[in-house]
Each structure stands twice: as structure tokens, then as C-alpha cells.
Amino acid sequence: MNERPMTHDEALELAGLFVLGALExxxxxxxxxxxxxxxxSHAEFEELGGVVPALLADVELVxxxxxxxxxxxxxxxxxxxxxxxxxxxPAPAAPTPFPSAIERETxxxxxxxxxxxxxxxxxxxxxxxxxxxxxLLQRQLDASxxxxxxxxxxxxxxxxxxxxxxxxxxxxxxxxxGLAAVAPDGTVTLAMRDLPATGGTQVYTAWVIVGSTPTSLxxxxxxxxxxxxxxxxxxxxxxxxxxxxxLEPNAGNMAPTGAIISTGVTPAAPPAATS
Amino acid sequence: xxxxxxDADRAVLELVTNGxxxxxxxxxxxxxxxxxxxxxxxxxxxSLAEDVVQDAFLGVWRNASRYVEGRGSxxxxxxxxxxHRAVDAVRRRRPTTGLPEREDTPPPALTLPDLWQEVAxxxxxxxxxxxxARLTDVQREAIELAYWAGLTQPEIAERxxxxxxxxxxxxxxxxxxxxxxxxxxxxxxxxTPGEGGPA
Numbered sequence: 001m002n003e004r005p006m007t008h009d010e011a012l013e014l015a016g017l018f019v020l021g022a023l024e025x026x027x028x029x030x031x032x033x034x035x036x037x038x039x040x041s042h043a044e045f046e047e048l049g050g051v052v053p054a055l056l057a058d059v060e061l062v063x064x065x066x067x068x069x070x071x072x073x074x075x076x077x078x079x080x081x082x083x084x085x086x087x088x089x090p091a092p093a094a095p096t097p098f099p100s101a102i103e104r105e106t107x108x109x110x111x112x113x114x115x116x117x118x119x120x121x122x123x124x125x126x127x128x129x130x131x132x133x134x135x136l137l138q139r140q141l142d143a144s145x146x147x148x149x150x151x152x153x154x155x156x157x158x159x160x161x162x163x164x165x166x167x168x169x170x171x172x173x174x175x176x177x178g179l180a181a182v183a184p185d186g187t188v189t190l191a192m193r194d195l196p197a198t199g200g201t202q203v204y205t206a207w208v209i210v211g212s213t214p215t216s217l218x219x220x221x222x223x224x225x226x227x228x229x230x231x232x233x234x235x236x237x238x239x240x241x242x243x244x245x246x247l248e249p250n251a252g253n254m255a256p257t258g259a260i261i262s263t264g265v266t267p268a269a270p271p272a273a274t275s
Numbered sequence: 276x277x278x279x280x281x282d283a284d285r286a287v288l289e290l291v292t293n294g295x296x297x298x299x300x301x302x303x304x305x306x307x308x309x310x311x312x313x314x315x316x317x318x319x320x321x322s323l324a325e326d327v328v329q330d331a332f333l334g335v336w337r338n339a340s341r342y343v344e345g346r347g348s349x350x351x352x353x354x355x356x357x358x359h360r361a362v363d364a365v366r367r368r369r370p371t372t373g374l375p376e377r378e379d380t381p382p383p384a385l386t387l388p389d390l391w392q393e394v395a396x397x398x399x400x401x402x403x404x405x406x407x408a409r410l411t412d413v414q415r416e417a418i419e420l421a422y423w424a425g426l427t428q429p430e431i432a433e434r435x436x437x438x439x440x441x442x443x444x445x446x447x448x449x450x451x452x453x454x455x456x457x458x459x460x461x462x463x464x465x466x467t468p469g470e471g472g473p474a
Binding site: 021022053056060061071150231 | 294308310315324329336351398404406418429442443450451
């Protein structure tokens with residue numbers, strides 16, 4: 001790559017090759033850097049880039065083999081089962097103990113494990129209904145619909161054998177409530193609402209805390225509607241493990257560094273159905 | 276303005292974002308033919324094309340949340356990922372070509388908001404083939420080598436014997452002419468200045 005930054009004219013001359021993805025990596029990076037930093041107009045990039053989708057139609061249509069669908073669905077199914085393992089951060093060499101005050105606060109809020117699992121689901125539905133009832137503005141309605149879909153995903157996950165439902169309540173002075181379903185393999189399906197929007201490099205990080213050892217489950221951002229729908233990768237868990245959300249300054253932290261937003265405690269597995 | 280198809284696609288993609296396998300199958304069935312045809316044209320290898328389509332739809336499955344509404348339709352997003360992965364696949368077969376570090380980033384065009392993309396993404400083959408035919412031979416060749424053969428600027432220069440700067444101009448002016456031709460409905464609109472007739 002050249003040492004000096006690319007000039008505006010040089011970048012414009014490369015616009016066609018750039019939008020077709022036909023630049024060498026160094027040139028492509030230089031154009032991207034230019035676009036990110038140059039205050040002048042780059043309308044030609046938009047004009048040329050707008051042509052590219054049309055090129056996609058210039059093909060002779062050929063039907064793929066029927067078996068390809070099964071291959072893709074099998075791969076997606078396997079990915080769902082192992083989702084996140086590849087991106088899971090390595091276990092921290094010296095895990096930072098989670099603040100004991102938080103644990104105390106969380107346990108104070110927690111019902112004993114004999115708290116009926118079905119009641120938890122009913123409570124969740126009540127949250128949804130109560131939340132939806134007060135939403136009058138369209139934006140709020142959209143948010144409510146998104147939350148409904150997120151809750152539906154949690155309920156689906158919670159209905160599976162061995163899954164446990166967790167209510168997440170806001171920490172003292174914070175906003176953000178919702179619910180989670182913890183699968184037997186530790187995958188957590190999470191539906192949250194009322195979360196303040198993230199900004200800049202901020203992310204929410206979901207944690208599972210077993211004893212005093214936190215493990216990062218997922219990083220995610222939230223927009224102005226305050227809704228999050230997340231499926232994490234699997235992580236070791238056990239009854240009594242804390243599911244927590246923190247607001248982190250950036251993604252990829254191995255241990256919580258930011259404010260605790262919301263917590264809940266994983267109950268014992270629901271009793272086996274008896275006839 | 277979004278069409279009913281776009282709205283339906285977005286609803287399906289949101290379910291994919293939530294990890295719904297049925298939604299992924301739905302999305303695949305909507306675009307499998309286009310996806311495979313694009314991969315086959317680029318790779319010219321049915322087996323590799325299948326791998327590309329599988330890789331692309333797994334990419335959609337894993338990164339559905341990265342779709343940005345307002346920056347093109349779901350259809351364009353999905354098919355551009357197929358194109359992107361197919362080009363990467365053929366470049367990997369050419370050991371002299373460096374691969375850009377952009378495994379999970381959208382292709383460049385997707386970073387560029389342009390309402391006309393919605394129109395362009397819904398043109399049929401006859402229209403785009405007609406517009407391509409109205410380009411000069413050297414412009415058409417340069418665009419096809421870049422987009423369908425996955426060649427980079429130096430590789431196009433080597434293949435065609437043209438200087439790097441000429442390749443740059445042919446692609447840029449060719450795309451401008453193509454845009455104008457498609458917008459005008461195509462009546463020999465190639466009045467592009469700078470480089471003239473067939474090679």
C-alpha cells in the first residue's frame with residue numbers, strides 16, 4: 001500500500017473497480033479509508049454501486065440439486081447446536097470475581113427453586129400484556145411487536161425438555177427487564193426490553209455466572225426501541241447460576257467491567273411431568 | 276418504496292435472525308435458483324457452486340442481524356453475499372491473488388445507500404443483457420472480467436493487455452454508461468466520453 005493517503009480524485013477514479021470488488025486488497029483498504037475520512041461528496045460511488053445489483057440478473061437460470069437444501073439445513077442445524085463455540089472467548093486465565101454485592105442483590109430478588117416454572121412463564125406473559133397495553137405510539141407499538149417476537153422465541157426455547165426459564169429484573173437504579181430460557185447445553189435465548197440504547201463502541205454483554213466465575217455469552221447492541229432478542233452460544237451452567245447483563249464500553253471482554261443492568265437466577269430444572 | 280416481496284423477505288429474515296430454521300429454508304427456497312445460477316456462472320464448477328451457495332446461506336444464517344434496512348433489499352443482500360463468496364472461491368483457486376480481509380463484511384456496493392438499487396435489483400435478464408450489449412466491447416469485457424470472473428485490476432490488465440489506468444477507466448465509464456442505459460430504458464445510450472468503440 002502507498003504510504004501517503006489516497007487523494008479524492010484517485011479514489012473517484014477507482015470507484016468502478018471498488019463497487020465491483022475488483023481492487024487489490026491494499027487499494028480497496030485505501031479507498032475505504034478515504035471514504036471514511038474525506039468530507040467531499042462521493043456521489044459517484046453511490047451511482048456506480050447502484051448498478052451492481054442489476055448485474056446479478058445477468059445469468060442463465062439453473063436449478064440447484066435438490067440435495068443442496070438438505071445440506072444447508074443440516075449445516076444450519078449443526079451450527080445452531082454449536083452456535084458461538086467458534087467465537088466464544090477462551091476461558092479467562094484468572095477470572096475476575098463477579099462483584100459480590102451484585103450476587104447478594106440478585107439472590108435477594110430470587111425466589112427459591114420450588115417457585116413453579118409455569119408461574120414464571122405466566123409472569124412473563126403478564127409482562128408482555130402489560131407492556132403492550134400501554135403502548136400508543138407507533139414506534140412503541142413496533143417495539144412491542146419486536147418484543148413479542150423475542151418473547152415467543154424464548155417461550156419456544158423454554159418449552160424444550162430440560163430448559164429453565166429465568167426472569168431478569170433491573171438492577172438498582174437501572175432499566176432493562178425481560179426473560180431468558182436456558183437450554184441444557186447452556187445456550188441462552190434472551191428477550192429484553194427497556195434497555196437504554198447503546199452508542200459508539202458500547203455493547204451489552206450477557207453473562208452466566210457460576211459461583212463467582214463469569215463467562216461471556218454474547219455481546220449485542222440495542223437501538224432506541226430498547227429491545228433485544230439474542231441467542232447465545234452454549235456455556236457451562238447449573239441451577240443457581242446467575243444470568244446477568246452488563247453495559248460494556250466495548251465488545252470482547254472476558255469479565256464484566258461495566259455497570260450491571262439486569263440479573264436473574266437460573267432455577268432448578270422443572271420437575272419431570274407426571275401423569 | 277418497498278414492495279410486498281421486500282416486506283415478506285424482511286419478515287422472513289427477522290425470523291432467521293431469531294434462529295428459526297424454517298425461516299432459513301423459506302429464504303433459501305425463495306432465492307435458491309438465482310443464488311445457484313450466480314455461483315455457477317462465477318465458478319463454472321457445479322460442485323464448487325454448491326459449496327458456495329451453502330457457505331453463503333450459512334453466512335446469512337449467522338449474520339442475518341447485519342442486514343441493514345434501507346441499504347438495499349433482502350434479495351440483493353443475499354445474492355450479493357453469494358456473489359461475494361463465489362468470487363472468493365475462484366480467487367482461492369488462483370494462488371497468486373490475495374484475498375481481501377472481508378470474510379463477513381458486505382460487498383462494497385452494499386455499503387452504499389442508493390434508492391436506485393431497488394430498481395436495479397428487480398430488473399430481468401433481458402433488460403440487463405440488452406444494456407450490457409450496448410456497451411463498447413472493451414467496457415463490457417472489463418466489467419465481466421471484474422464481476423463474473425472475479426479478476427482484480429492487475430489481472431484484468433494482464434488478461435486484456437491494457438494498462439492499469441485504462442482498465443480503471445473502462446470499468447468506471449462502462450458502469451456509468453450501463454446506469455444511464457438502464458435508466459433510459461435502453462436505446463443505445465452509450466455516449467460515454469473518453470473511450471470509444473469496439474476493440
